[in-house]
Amino acid sequence: MVADSDSVCLPARFLQVAAQRGPEVAVRWKHLGLWQEWTWTQWADDAQATGCALLAAGLQRGDRVAVMASTRPECLSIEMGAMGVGVLALSLFPDQEADGVIHALRQSSARILFVGDQDQLRSAIGLLQQVHTLEHIVYLDGRGLHAFKHPQVQSFASFCQSGVQVPKDRWAAEVQAAPPDAPALWVLTSATTGPSKPVLISHRSLLTQLQRLQLAVPGREGDRQLSLLPLGLVLERCLVVYRAVLTRCVIHLGEGMPSARENLREVTPQVVLGVPWLWAKLHAVVQQALDRSTPMGRLGYRWTLALGQQEQDLRQQGKSMPAALRWAHGLLKRSVLRRIRDLIGLRDARCVVSTGAPVAPELAGWYRALGLDFVDIYGPAEASGFGALLGRPAELDGLSVRLGVTGEIQLRGHHVAIGPGSEDGSALDADGWWATGDLGVRLPDGALGFAGRMADRLTLSGGHAVMPGEMEARLRQSPYVADALVLGEGRRRLGCLILIDHDQVAAFARKQNIAYSNFASLTRLPQVRQLLQQVVDELNRDLDEVRQLGAMALIPDELTVGDGRLSPVLQLKRGAVLQRHAALIDRLDVDGG
Secondary structure (H helix, E strand, O other): OOOOOOOHHHHHHHHHHHHOOOEEEEEEEEEEEEEEEEEEEHHHHHHHHHHHHHHOOOOOOOEEEEEEEEOOHHHHHHHHHHOOOOOEEEEEOOOOHHHHHHHHHHHHOOOOOEEOHHHHHHOOOOHHHHHHOOOEEEEEOOOOOOOOOOOOOOEEHHHHHHHHHOHHHHHHHHHHHOOOEEEEEEEEEEOOOOOOOEEEEEHHHHHHHHHHHHHHHHOOOOEEEEOOOOOOOOOHHHHHHHHHHHOOOOHHHHHHHHHHOOOOOHHEEEEEEOOHHHHHHHHHHHHHHHHHHHHHHHHHHHHHHHHHHHHHHHOOOOOOOOHHHHHHHHHHHHHHHHHHHHHOOOOOOOOEEOOOOOOOOHHHHHHHHOOOEEEEEEHHHHOOOOEEOOOOHHOOOOOOOOOOOEEEEEEEHHHHHHHOOOEEEEEEEOOEEEEEEEEEEOOOOEEEEEEEEEEHOOEEOOOOOOOOOOHHHHHOOOOOOEEEEEEOOOOOOOEEEEEOHHHHHHHHHOOOOOOOOHHHHHHHHHHHHHHHHOOOOOOOOOOHHHHHHEEEEEEOOOOOOOOOOOOOOOOHHHHHHHOOOOOHHHHHHHOOO
16 A cells, blocks of 8 residues: 555655666556557656756746646656656646636646657647746657747657756655645546636645545456546546555556557556547447347347356355356356457456546446446545545435535545635545535435536426436447437427447448438438437336437537537536527527427
8 A cells, every 4th residue: 555645745755666666667658559558657757857857947836837748658757757746747638628628727837748759749839928937848659749939839858858957856855855744736627518627636645546536446466557547637647646655566558549459459558538429339349249249149149148147146145156147257258258358458457447438337237247347436526536426325425425415525634635726725624524516315325426517417498407427328329329409498399419439429420321422421321310219218118207219410520629618528418518609509499498
């Protein structure tokens, strides 16, 4: 375990571990299609060089820098180096919309901005004029920039070289001087329901989270960790990066969500952190393969899942499977189950962790039937990425998690950031509780369930209040649905906007020999609309009359994080989508009459 959180800060623990492990591989990442290696010694040396360069640039404890780059080793050096000298590093999401970047930089008063490559540098140059605190921009990847000159821009190599004037032992001395309650870093909220805001997190919060995560999702020596989500998410940092300080795991920096399946199959990690989009996507891959399978293959698949579900049910009851079924299940595990897990890169996985939005119980049950521990984490940034385990009775203990009189989830403890959303702690009540703005429910077994943002609650014209999260999660379970928004505020009944999964719907169109030219034309096809209407109709069969969905519309264009309609974890941003597609929603209201 990590050293006592009252006696050490994260960089101090990092230095201890780096000295112990030295030449062992700490990080792997892909460059030109090949996995490269970085030792603990190299990581520590680069963190020291970065910290010294920040001191040479005149930065002091409490100053801020920002990083806007895809995940790469330099990001780890910048963060650990800055943290060591008390400089707060804010990781921006690399594809974040321009207004959001400006807003975050102004709020954090960042003095230096680190960017990834020439494309990010090109969009960042104008920020020097728009953010008055910004003094320098440092680029990490110099390809295509050999002839570029600007007095306030330099390469990461030249920036680190400027730190040679600072004695090497200065960084280590600064690390030891940091008290555990000192601020460690800033993180951004995910901006699903509104603009991102920076949240200040202490060393004590981070170390507390490492201890809690190790208990909830145990890591083992030799584990391969794969980073798929942006480092701007504090849970990604804690569970994938910082956890390497606890165990002798090796961090693999993936190439982002679009390459998730490829990276999973290359790395075959033991613990995987993802968002509902990823778990639905991998499920769809298996369903697509099943459609091409033989009748015998489909029968074996159904039998395997049935036995896997039975094993899970008996285990929850404290029972074991009968010997004959246990033998049959073992045989299917070595054949059918292994092929399924190989297909989606989860061959060696023990546990998959979901965060960011509700997951349909059926989807979580599917992964458990594959023999995986499916852990659903409620992880707001203000709780340092880990507020509670969902669906686990032991976590709702009345000490760190409780439900208010309105059902609002409230958190208290070291894992709650220093003054969520503010530096003076004003967001905490007199007893130290933080009201999250999220609606929770107590499940029959006493566990905590997450119903969604309280601000998303819909009130129909008849007075019925509905939380849309459950319906949206179940719609996302379809391989043809990338995401969905349920609407209905002030209306007679609910409706929904659906963002199609382009790959799956395009495959459906090709299979039916239906011609289309682009994304928009695909959404206009009567056969596609009928296909998605079948998804809605199937959901409605399991819902009471109040929650049934009436009118449906398909979002006619692809969405990106950069256009402001998708959050960094690939969720639809309700406010932005409602504003952008107001005309479509008005027509939906008429159609749903």
